[in-house]
Amino acid sequence: MISSERTSATQSTVDGQGTSWWRGAAIYQVYLRSFADGDGDGVGDLAGALAKLPYLAELGIDAIWFSPWYPSPMADGGYDVADYRDIEPVFGTLAQAEEFIEQAHRLGIRIIIDIVPNHCSDRHPWFAEALAAEPGSPARQRFWFRPGRGADGSEPPNDWQSRFGGPAWTRVTEADGRPGEWYLHLYAAEQPDLNWTNPEVHAEFADILRFWFDRGVDGLRIDVADGLVKAPGLPDVAGANGQLPFSDLDGVHEIYRAWRRIAQEYGEDRIFVGEMWLPDPVRFARYLRPDELHSAFNFDFLSCPWEAGQLKTVIQATVDSHAPVGAPPTWVLSNHDVTRHVTRYGRPGDTGFTFADRRHGTPVDRELGARRARAAALLSLSLPGGAYVYQGEELGLWEIEDVPDELREDPVFARTQGADPGRDGCRVPLPWSGQAAPFGFGPEGSVPWLPQPAEWSGHTAQAQRQDPASMHALYREALRLRRELPALGDGPMRWLELGADVLAFHRPPGFTCVVNLAAEPVALPAHERVLLASGGLTEAGELPPDTAIWLA
Known part of the structure; x- marks a missing residue:
């Protein structure tokens, strides 16, 4: 049962004194395909998530952030969106999403969804139209189509590299069968970058925002928030004097000012959360000015080693950079892109996002990692501002590094020819109950899309809810105190x-x-x-x- 005190506190809005719900919220990330499977097909879905809403309410979180739930070929775990106004059929229906939002609101839980404005899927109707169109056509101008370099156009238009490995350009075959133009994709080839110099792109996303706000969504997390604007002429990275021509360009701020005005049409409690990796904390804070985004992920904290001096430096720099713009910091220990922190803290040097950071396959002292993870939970949940909890961290789950190669789906694995095993190890479906797979993730006899280790039998939610010394009990009590103590948040x-x-x-x-x-x-x-x-x-x-x- 959820107390009326908690519900009213969670649903409070701005009172003019900086007490907006998002300034101190504890937000739980649901990676939907790995959260709970309601229909037994091995993939998590909205029906499964709805059944677990009481668990999340009891845990004590204030909001849920859903990773992309849109129709998608899943070339990159749903971050290749084919339709921004519907739900991936494997996950359920738009009606189920609306029901989930309604039921969550009844429990005093807000809903944040992902928006992916830098790129879409190559199966999006716009891109299909662009491939069928002629070079220079309006359909192609929604993307970054360019002729290749060299006498026959066989070289990419510039030296940009995909963040998933390999060139950031793919050449198309034109309708008449000849080799044609190249299109830009800073991520997988199935994720063509959208051209934000085109007014159609601006208008489309303004409408998408209103579509979801109309359905009661409380906020949107913006994927690759720094990357929408590209430098005029698309110059080479070589010779750019440290300023990437596809990241953190000044024009991106006008986009978010326009988005903020849309959010304010729905009241002061609809929010935007930015995802951007920026080395300069001052430039990072520019995204959080009062007329732009409300908050952003703190990746410096996430990737910081377990060392007191470095942690203190990162925490103080975060607080200092947010203060001039009046924005609350956020604190994140894990998410769907990084090695789970029980594993990171259990081996030296494992810190962040890159393959070199992740140190896959090196020995892990899991007991040490779990002890540090417990301490890190209390640290992150007591620092000023908001905090994020990635599904399963409240169960003390660790990274699964022996996923069979034939089952890996992360495009990083394929684009590096297996040199980088990718991010599937932190996306293994959650263990809810029982002594063997699927551990209550789905109906008995169902096979989860990634295999769960037998060792998780002692780490299920059911087992830990009965153990007052468990990681789950620690999180539940910390989140309870966080709601009750005026010092926290x-x-x-x-x-x-x-x-x-x-x-x-x-x-x-x-x-x-x-x-x-x-x-x-x-x-x-x-x-x-x-x-x-x-x-x-x-x-x-x-x-x-x-x-x-x-x-x-």
Whole structure:
């Protein structure tokens, strides 16, 4: 049962004092095809997710962010969108999506969906029309079609590389059978980039935003938010003096100002969340000015090693860069693109998104990783601003690195000829109950789209809900306290000095978090009582290594 107190708090809107729901929300990411399978076809869907809504409400989250749920050939896990105004049939129907939004709102849970404006699917009607059209036609001007270089046009138009490996250009065969123009795709070849100099593209996405706001969606997470605008003339990266000609160009801000005006037509509580990797925190913060996006993902925190000095630097830089624009920071430990943090924290040097960062196949101390993950949960959930929880992290799940090659679906695996195994290992379907696969992910006898390890039998949601020492119990209690304590969520913080390898900060009124990253136990500062700890204290009442504690 959900208390009316929680519902009213979650559904509050702006009061003019910076208390918008999104400024301190705990948001749970649902990667739909791996969350819960309602019809037994091995793929998660809306029916399965609807059945798990009570679980999410009990966990204590404020909002759900759905990865793309649109019709898609799934060349890139749904980020290749064929129709922005419908639901992928494998996931369900538009009516089911509307029902989910309605039921979630009744429980006081907001809904955020993905929008993918940088590119669409090569199966999108616009792209089919462009392929059938002549060079220079209006249909092709919605994309980046260009003649090739060289005497016969057989070289790509520039030196841009796909972020999934290989050239960012693919040559088409024209209607008469001759080799033709090239089109730009900064990701997979099945994801042609849209041309945001074209007014049709602007008008189309304005209509898409209204379509989903009309259906009650509370916010949209913007994929590749920095990448929509390309430099005039599409110059080579070589000689660009560090400024990528397809990232973080000034014109992108006009797009988001227009989007913000659309959101405000629906009231002050509809939001945009940006996804962008930018090395300059000042330029990052420009996206969060009061007339642009509301918040953005903090990838510097996600990819930071488990080291006190580096974590403190990242946290302070994040707070400092957000303050001038009045935006709340966000804190993320895992998502559908990165190695799960139980694994990252269990081996040295595993930090981020790239293959070199991920260190697939190197030994993992899973016990150490889980202990650090518990501490990191209390750290991230007590910092100022909003926090994200990726499905399964509340169960302490780890990266599955032995997915059979023939079952891998991430395009990164194919485009690197297997050199980079890709991101399927963090997308393995969740274990809900039982002692063997499919662990309640789908009906008994169904086969999940990626295999689940037998070891997950002790990590199901059912098993952990009965264990007061489980990762699930820790998250549930932390999220409960986060809702109840006025110190948590949006607001100020002040560092405390407890040693170079200890993170400690105070948040008014009356809250302190201490995280010990040292090799030895540390004494706790003066306090009235322990609110929550990620692990037990020593006999002397000190905080052990790789442990976090919340104090009143």
